[in-house]
Amino acid sequence: MSPDVAPIYLDHAATTPVDPRVARRIADVLALPLGNAAAVHAPGLAAHQLVEVSRAQVASLIGATAEDIVFTSGATESNNLAITGTARLALQRGAKPHLVTLATEHKSVLEPLRALQAQGVMVSILRPGTDGLLDPQSLAAALRPETALVCLLHVNNETGVAQDVPALAAVCAARGVPLHLDCCQSAGKLPVAVRDVALLSFTAHKLGGPQGIGALYVSPGHRGASRRRCWAVATSAVCAPGHSPRTRSQALDSPPSLPPRSAKPSRSGSPRCATGSGPGCRACPARCSTRIRSRALRTSST
Numbered sequence: 001m002s003p004d005v006a007p008i009y010l011d012h013a014a015t016t017p018v019d020p021r022v023a024r025r026i027a028d029v030l031a032l033p034l035g036n037a038a039a040v041h042a043p044g045l046a047a048h049q050l051v052e053v054s055r056a057q058v059a060s061l062i063g064a065t066a067e068d069i070v071f072t073s074g075a076t077e078s079n080n081l082a083i084t085g086t087a088r089l090a091l092q093r094g095a096k097p098h099l100v101t102l103a104t105e106h107k108s109v110l111e112p113l114r115a116l117q118a119q120g121v122m123v124s125i126l127r128p129g130t131d132g133l134l135d136p137q138s139l140a141a142a143l144r145p146e147t148a149l150v151c152l153l154h155v156n157n158e159t160g161v162a163q164d165v166p167a168l169a170a171v172c173a174a175r176g177v178p179l180h181l182d183c184c185q186s187a188g189k190l191p192v193a194v195r196d197v198a199l200l201s202f203t204a205h206k207l208g209g210p211q212g213i214g215a216l217y218v219s220p221g222h223r224g225a226s227r228r229r230c231w232a233v234a235t236s237a238v239c240a241p242g243h244s245p246r247t248r249s250q251a252l253d254s255p256p257s258l259p260p261r262s263a264k265p266s267r268s269g270s271p272r273c274a275t276g277s278g279p280g281c282r283a284c285p286a287r288c289s290t291r292i293r294s295r296a297l298r299t300s301s302t
């Protein structure tokens with residue numbers, strides 16, 4: 001290629017260029033005098049407000065509500081959090097979890113599953129048909145009483161094959177098995193119904209956003225069934241030092257037009273912790289997902 005000919009980048013399944021409108025918004029937010037979103041002073045509260053506006057915007061993309069969205073560093077982290085979090089809670093409860101996936105999944109799903117398998121967790125890796133599709137009957141046959149999660153790609157990142165999510169979700173629902181969908185390639189492009197799923201991963205950089213920002217949807221029903229697990233993950237991660245949710249929010253935020261959220265400090269001056277996790281811990285239900293980090297759960301997969 002001649003050096004004066006600009007390359008034409010076409011692999012938008014791998015990543016999309018950052019939309020100029022997103023780049024401008026990032027620059028605008030970076031220029032704001034924001035504080036640490038975990039702080040209770042005005043600049044911190046303004047940053048927190050931006051995060052919450054972003055959370056609502058991201059939730060609307062998949063028809064979810066804001067409180068169901070956990071910000072992550074990308075779909076790799078979302079997938080790891082969904083898989084290892086589910087398996088570890090089952091292990092903590094003394095169960096012997098069984099997880100099911102498809103051989104053609106992204107490695108951010110396959111690698112944590114293989115890591116769990118190496119630790120003795122039962123994992124079934126199913127083969128798709130020659131058309132790339134998972135036969136609902138094959139899925140049904142693979143499910144066991146101890147199956148804790150089925151992990152599937154909605155649209156395959158290499159072949160473009162779209163699984164029949166309603167049919168596969170119906171199989172899972174009939175057996176009471178939570179379904180985790182990796183919707184990196186479909187979110188914002190195809191209809192994605194969170195109605196059928198317990199967990200759903202997606203990422204900004206397939207949609208004109210920057211790399212390094214993603215989300216995990218956790219359905220209320222899944223949280224209700226396993227609230228202890230969710231809070232166990234949240235509380236340890238929330239209290240992890242050095243987390244700055246503001247950096248995540250900057251890519252997707254609106255300008256800070258909303259009034260700052262009013263904090264309700266405890267007598268000690270720290271926000272109240274609704275989980276009772278201890279003084280200074282800010283893992284209350286209204287704020288926790290801002291701070292959830294899965295650093296402890298993340299594997300080396302990329």
Ligand SMILES: Cc1ncc(COP(=O)(O)O)c(C=O)c1O
Nearest residue numbers: 074075076106108157182184203
């Ligand atoms: C299907 C799928 N899942 C997960 C990922 C990982 O996403 P991220 O780069 O945000 O970690 C990708 C990105 O290549 C992908 O295509």
